[in-house]
Amino acid sequence: MKKKNDSEEIVSLVSLWNNFGHLTAAQLEMILKNSYNAGFRPGEVIVKQGSPASSVVFISDGLVKVYMEGSGEKNIILRLAAPGKPVLDPGLFISRRNTLTVTAVSRTEVNFVSTEILQRLSGENSSFSMGILKELSQQMFLVQNKLASVAGKRMAGRLADTLLYLSEDIFKKNEFDIVLSRKEIGEMSNMAKECVVRVLNELEEEGAVKTDSSRIIILNPDKLREISDQTSWM
Amino acid sequence: MKKKNDSEEIVSLVSLWNNFGHLTAAQLEMILKNSYNAGFRPGEVIVKQGSPASSVVFISDGLVKVYMEGSGEKNIILRLAAPGKPVLDPGLFISRRNTLTVTAVSRTEVNFVSTEILQRLSGENSSFSMGILKELSQQMFLVQNKLASVAGKRMAGRLADTLLYLSEDIFKKNEFDIVLSRKEIGEMSNMAKECVVRVLNELEEEGAVKTDSSRIIILNPDKLREISDQTSWM
DNA sequence: AAATGGAGTTGATATAAATCAATCCATAAA
DNA sequence: TTTATGGATTGATTTATATCAACTCCATTT
Structure with a gap:
């Protein structure tokens, strides 16, 4: 240097x-x-x-x-x-x-x-x-x-929050390379790594995101926000 | 005035x-x-x-x-x-x-x-x-x-945390009149009011606390701390 | 090329905790 | 005194999520 x-x-x-x-x-x-x-x-x-x-x-x-x-x-x-x-x-x-x-x-x-x-x-x-x-x-x-x-939402909502945080606050793009492992995404969302995989698939089926191992694309931020907003006890 | x-x-x-x-x-x-x-x-x-x-x-x-x-x-x-x-x-x-x-x-x-x-x-x-x-x-x-x-402990640990908080930080006594309802204690510990009742009974059986409706007596703070320390994933 | 190991994935099972339903109070109102 | 009313309690049931186990798919080492 x-x-x-x-x-x-x-x-x-x-x-x-x-x-x-x-x-x-x-x-x-x-x-x-x-x-x-x-x-x-x-x-x-x-x-x-x-x-x-x-x-x-x-x-x-x-x-x-x-x-x-x-x-x-x-x-x-x-x-x-x-x-x-x-x-x-x-x-x-x-x-x-x-x-x-x-x-x-x-x-x-x-x-x-x-x-x-x-x-x-x-x-x-x-x-x-x-x-x-x-x-x-x-x-x-x-x-x-x-x-x-963590206290008020179910897995999907928590993961949605994490994804929105990553895309809006950290990478400031809709498409980014997540440097974190599934386990670490879990530690951000308070869920087991296996559940991260499963819920990520659900979000993909709903057309909210697309994942390809380390690459994450937020296809529909509003959909994510909607999922984030639905509380368990409605 | x-x-x-x-x-x-x-x-x-x-x-x-x-x-x-x-x-x-x-x-x-x-x-x-x-x-x-x-x-x-x-x-x-x-x-x-x-x-x-x-x-x-x-x-x-x-x-x-x-x-x-x-x-x-x-x-x-x-x-x-x-x-x-x-x-x-x-x-x-x-x-x-x-x-x-x-x-x-x-x-x-x-x-x-x-x-x-x-x-x-x-x-x-x-x-x-x-x-x-x-x-x-x-x-x-x-x-x-x-x-x-909330993210790392089971109900007993969370409730123990709340009780220790009330006794040490708020009332500064081992015995106090809890002005809060069971529902509110639940909102402090992220659990349903019914569970507050049940876990409170458990703690009483273990000799950690004694409750008489609105009155709470912390019999054994160290026991509570011990319960607070045991994590789910040990 | 074979072997190792770790992350990712998937399905099956176990479990913590919420919800539901009924009952039991105590206190306040009629 | 009776009648509401809302919190507290208890048991039964459901549900969300963790855990367990097995397997795949790399990348790295040997």
């Missing part, structure tokens, strides 16, 4: 998160001095649940999954994260322990920024601070929605 | 939320001017999901439930809230719509504080701003735990 000069790096900081645009050059400088980069291969752990929370993760390239590790081997994947936003763990601001595990789904470049610094800057710059609050709220909202899905 | 002078009211603001202690007299004054009180009877709606989010709710007396309304009639109760903390809705900082409904469980006195003002003060005072961030993180952590419980 080629060495960059400061102004180049400052530009790249803003590309990590729009909210960095609120900071002064001096403040950005401060961040640069207190951050470091690392690369990860698929499957590698970037942040481990339970470990001390000393820094916030920014993804400069690649895709990661953010999940809770249950005892046993069943995980609950809360969301995926791509470049452009930080991965905020609620533990950062309270217990100072990570409450979530983050691992690379594809080859990933990550930027760790010291939590201390972010907090200090948050105190110095109210727009920046507001940006953190908004991002945290966004991520909390996502968890709320996941809870609503 | 007797009229209070300003200094009395400022003291009472701090009792609504410790975090107000970070503010100057002038800032507290500002809050007083932009807040108003209201009383609610059991069952009355304090904040309605979907409505414009213009203010943050502080409870000065009573108990409320905070929940997501599903289509149909099944709700998901995220948590209860008693005096001492604000009810932060993630929608406050993003969509400006409430994503949650808040209703009174017992007779409740509430203080509405304008979101605008809180945001302004958050920009002026970094300790205060950090307090908001911490509180939001706390509430997000709670939702995460609820998700883990």
